Amino acid sequence: MRDLTLFRSLGDEAFAQLMDAAYLQRFPPGVVLISENERADFLHVVVEGTVEMFATSHGRETTIELIRPVGLFLLAAVLKDQIYLQSARTLAKSQLLLIPAEKVRMAMERELPFMRAIVMELASDYRSTIRDLKSLKLRTSAERLANWLLRAEAEQGGSGQIELPCEKRTLAARLGMTPENLSRAFASLSAYGVQSKGSIVAISDLSRLSDFAAPDPLIDERDPS
Structure with a gap:
């Protein structure tokens, strides 16, 4: 504590x-x-x-x-x-x-x-x-997912692989989209090296995904604890 x-x-x-x-x-x-x-x-x-x-x-x-x-x-x-x-x-x-x-x-x-x-x-x-x-309000569904994946990948050790912390329907709601929109977002990110199978997401090209996501420090950088 x-x-x-x-x-x-x-x-x-x-x-x-x-x-x-x-x-x-x-x-x-x-x-x-x-x-x-x-x-x-x-x-x-x-x-x-x-x-x-x-x-x-x-x-x-x-x-x-x-x-x-x-x-x-x-x-x-x-x-x-x-x-x-x-x-x-x-x-x-x-x-x-x-x-x-x-x-x-x-x-x-x-x-x-x-x-x-x-x-x-x-x-x-x-x-x-x-x-x-x-x-x-400022990002598409695919952009929100891409930025979430980049943060999760870094938090989980930077190995290029992510284990989702929840069911995909829960992740969809957290990111402000329907499960169907999340599926389409994952499909669109396959062109940037993202492959999703069950609860595991593999990212083969972090640089390309980052170029697409275009992280913004005024949105994505968290205040130090």
Whole structure:
């Protein structure tokens, strides 16, 4: 937990109090952890596995974000003591730390460095949201997929091979497209060295794919943690 920017500046005593009140729990895949419109009772920290943030409206559903270790979600709802605007479910066997929302708010009021860290965390979330919106509105489906593949390839060791962290329908929703559009996007990227088979994607020509994707630092470069 000390690796998270949010907790680095928290005093030892205050950090210990938060951890003493927290619960470390394991969940199998497919478990809905929280539902939108519920009151925020806990701050959730993903220690192992993958959690999908999603939302529904009038029978439609979309993926908003994938949270992997060590990451937290829905901090704003915890701080404001309001309802969740998203739902969350496990995509794989996962271990989560649940910190009571009230304890987080108390620590924020008492620890000025913690309050500063919270402000920075929320600012980082806002900037990430703007980057996602720019990618969604300024790029074609194939361009969004190409840039996602480049980031995933680098994050997974730069071997030219990617293991998808979720089902393709979930990836499609995360990138703002239908499963059919994702299939067409993969097909169009075959001309740039991308081959997809099941959950494995191989990239034989990273340079050519990068030329097509044209990564933009104002969209694709993430703020340092």
